[in-house]
Amino acid sequence: MTKQFTTANKDGLSSPSRRLMLTGCGSLAVTASLAPWITWSAPVDRSQGDLFAFTAPTKHDLVFALALSPRPFGQTEREPLTVRLHAGASCWMVGPFALQDSEDVLPDGTCLFTGQVRRTTSNGARAMAHLIAVATSAEQMPPGSLGVWAEILGAGAVRWRIGNPVVSHLLADDARLAQLHAALHPAMDVQVLSAAIARRIAALPTGGLGVDSQAHAKRLAALILPDTLQFDPARPSGYTFAGLNGRRAEDVIEPVVQTVLVGAPRPGLGARCYLAASQFPYFAKAA
Amino acid sequence: MSHHFDTPTTREDPRINICDLYLFEGSPGRTVMAMTVNPDAGVSSPDTFRDEGLYAFRFDLNGDAKEELTFKVRFGPVEHLDEDEHRHIQHFEVRRAAGADARKGTEGAVLATGETGSGARANDVSVFAGLAPDLFAGDAAALRAFQTALAKENRFAAEVWQNRKNFFAKRNVTAIVIELPTQMIGRGRIHAWATASLHGHAPEVQVCRWGLPLITNVLIPDQDVREIYNRTGPADDREKLGPALSQFTARVSGLAGSTPNPAEYGRQVADRLCPIMLPYELGSHAAFDFAGFNGRAPGDDVMDVIITLASNVALADGVAPDRTRIRPDFPYFGPAFTAEEQAGIVPAQK
Numbered sequence A: 001m002t003k004q005f006t007t008a009n010k011d012g013l014s015s016p017s018r019r020l021m022l023t024g025c026g027s028l029a030v031t032a033s034l035a036p037w038i039t040w041s042a043p044v045d046r047s048q049g050d051l052f053a054f055t056a057p058t059k060h061d062l063v064f065a066l067a068l069s070p071r072p073f074g075q076t077e078r079e080p081l082t083v084r085l086h087a088g089a090s091c092w093m094v095g096p097f098a099l100q101d102s103e104d105v106l107p108d109g110t111c112l113f114t115g116q117v118r119r120t121t122s123n124g125a126r127a128m129a130h131l132i133a134v135a136t137s138a139e140q141m142p143p144g145s146l147g148v149w150a151e152i153l154g155a156g157a158v159r160w161r162i163g164n165p166v167v168s169h170l171l172a173d174d175a176r177l178a179q180l181h182a183a184l185h186p187a188m189d190v191q192v193l194s195a196a197i198a199r200r201i202a203a204l205p206t207g208g209l210g211v212d213s214q215a216h217a218k219r220l221a222a223l224i225l226p227d228t229l230q231f232d233p234a235r236p237s238g239y240t241f242a243g244l245n246g247r248r249a250e251d252v253i254e255p256v257v258q259t260v261l262v263g264a265p266r267p268g269l270g271a272r273c274y275l276a277a278s279q280f281p282y283f284a285k286a287a
Numbered sequence B: 001m002s003h004h005f006d007t008p009t010t011r012e013d014p015r016i017n018i019c020d021l022y023l024f025e026g027s028p029g030r031t032v033m034a035m036t037v038n039p040d041a042g043v044s045s046p047d048t049f050r051d052e053g054l055y056a057f058r059f060d061l062n063g064d065a066k067e068e069l070t071f072k073v074r075f076g077p078v079e080h081l082d083e084d085e086h087r088h089i090q091h092f093e094v095r096r097a098a099g100a101d102a103r104k105g106t107e108g109a110v111l112a113t114g115e116t117g118s119g120a121r122a123n124d125v126s127v128f129a130g131l132a133p134d135l136f137a138g139d140a141a142a143l144r145a146f147q148t149a150l151a152k153e154n155r156f157a158a159e160v161w162q163n164r165k166n167f168f169a170k171r172n173v174t175a176i177v178i179e180l181p182t183q184m185i186g187r188g189r190i191h192a193w194a195t196a197s198l199h200g201h202a203p204e205v206q207v208c209r210w211g212l213p214l215i216t217n218v219l220i221p222d223q224d225v226r227e228i229y230n231r232t233g234p235a236d237d238r239e240k241l242g243p244a245l246s247q248f249t250a251r252v253s254g255l256a257g258s259t260p261n262p263a264e265y266g267r268q269v270a271d272r273l274c275p276i277m278l279p280y281e282l283g284s285h286a287a288f289d290f291a292g293f294n295g296r297a298p299g300d301d302v303m304d305v306i307i308t309l310a311s312n313v314a315l316a317d318g319v320a321p322d323r324t325r326i327r328p329d330f331p332y333f334g335p336a337f338t339a340e341e342q343a344g345i346v347p348a349q350k
Helices: A165-171 A175-182 A186-202 A213-224 A254-262 B008-012 B140-153 B158-162 B215-219 B223-231 B234-240 B242-256 B262-273 B302-311
Strands: A002-008 A014-023 A030-032 A049-055 A061-068 A082-087 A090-094 A102-105 A111-120 A126-137 A146-153 A159-162 A229-231 A238-240 A243-245 B018-025 B030-037 B053-060 B069-075 B091-098 B109-115 B120-122 B125-133 B172-181 B189-198 B205-210 B278-281 B287-289 B292-294
Touching: A049 A146, A049 A159, A049 A165, A049 A229, A061 A082, A061 A111, A061 A146, A082 A126, A090 A111, A090 A126, A159 A175, A165 A175, A165 A186, A165 A213, A165 A254, A175 A186, A186 A213, A213 B287, A229 A243, A238 B262, A243 B262, B008 B205, B008 B223, B018 B189, B018 B205, B018 B278, B030 B053, B030 B189, B069 B125, B069 B172, B091 B125, B109 B125, B140 B158, B140 B242, B205 B223, B215 B223, B215 B242, B215 B302, B234 B242, B242 B262, B242 B302, B262 B302, B278 B292, B287 B302
Parallel strands: A030 A090
Antiparallel strands: A002 A014, A014 A030, A049 A061, A061 A126, A082 A090, A082 A146, A102 A111, A111 A126, A146 A159, A146 A229, A238 A243, B018 B030, B030 B172, B053 B069, B053 B189, B069 B091, B091 B109, B109 B120, B120 B125, B125 B172, B189 B205, B189 B278, B287 B292
């Protein structure tokens, strides 16, 4: 089933040049027409993108978002990207997305935002990222833990996906494994990637005193595959040392990711995070 | 230490002071549960078990935070071996109780009987009770300095963890180790905790509980709240202990500046820890680490996990369990440290 909607500009007037199309992608999808591209700033971090899932601070909404670094995955500025955000059985498709700010409310109350947001890099410098965010009523989602992941479709049928931050960290240094990973659906991850991911983890220098690297690698690979960001909306959200339940804008995840990876505390790592806001999209906009 | 000397009652009688609980897969198809008491046994504490004590491994099998299955261990009076007053021996009895008997009392089917030091094997169940090396590792002086800075200076003192001295090195505890076929517990994901109760002429009174490492020593500074923890079961933890855990970790993470929203972090900690029980997927590789809590193996360095969780800062105390004292097979605890090996260690301060 396909539904069509006309988006509203910030002043509330509809603009026929910017149309959203809702299609089924599991349950829900949104596409936006191509708009003028902004100029990406220079790459500042090794991460290509960041995935978020959290409970909205002011409403009983669940927020799913993908922040993309400038020129993610080697794409040029003008190559259109389509993004599919998956949360459990639900899916929202955005694309080829407009990089200018766009904020819309769909008939079922789902909010959609695309645009630039602010973040800080590992060395504390200010930077921008492009965000695709969806906020939907918690009542629309099934109870229990959701596997959240994003597909990014680029020019020439190129595809990437982002899920668990620990997996993303491992893939950033292994182009061949990243290529294999990109071609898979998460349902295939355990079967296809377990051994390779475990090898990657075991090859890392363990920071712990006497950590059994092989046992740690095998156990961790089983925990992080399939490559999804696990999020149980019934529990406090955050990718912190208190729990790996979704991820909020302000979470500083590098120390957590590296500590989980090596099985021992890794202090003194960078403070890369996004700046939170109190209103949808719950990220501080660039403007 | 994860819980050495943490309540007035157990400071008075270390024999009922549960220091640690371990839960892991032993030989294939078998699960090991181990409880240690008597911190610094033989030096600051006795090397015996209390004959009015009821030592219990409790298992929640259905996720209701109440025990459906309990393994109970009781000891007889202390006797002297070969009429040597320094060589103690006690008879023990292990029972398996299900249903209502799991919750209270000493009832249950007898699984094994034996004597401390030599162990027992019956009904495919292996039991050891006696002096053993303390496999816990932690820098107690650093923890004390950390807590002092927090309480008196309202300061997050990360630098204290550079001390890097394992207070528990070369110290002993007394351990109760039971290895049995996993199906005698059940299957799938379970939750465990240990209790020590007094059960003699008076009604049964629980005096000590161990659900997760360092809950009291690190995360509950308030003595009254510690007593609530030690005197109750996990079913009411969210209500009775959640606010204290949340408040404390919000304060620590706030002082550390490790989160822009300390209150939310505190809520996340309380949600993670309550009900306070050790989760374990039976038959799996046990590990209590940063990736998750799944049982606890003897070599797990739990101190780093808990001080990091308390602050949302990657903290390491720089010491780890003495793995040379871990055996690969039953009873998994290696030989206790001898008097010669313990030469020069300072008695633990109560």
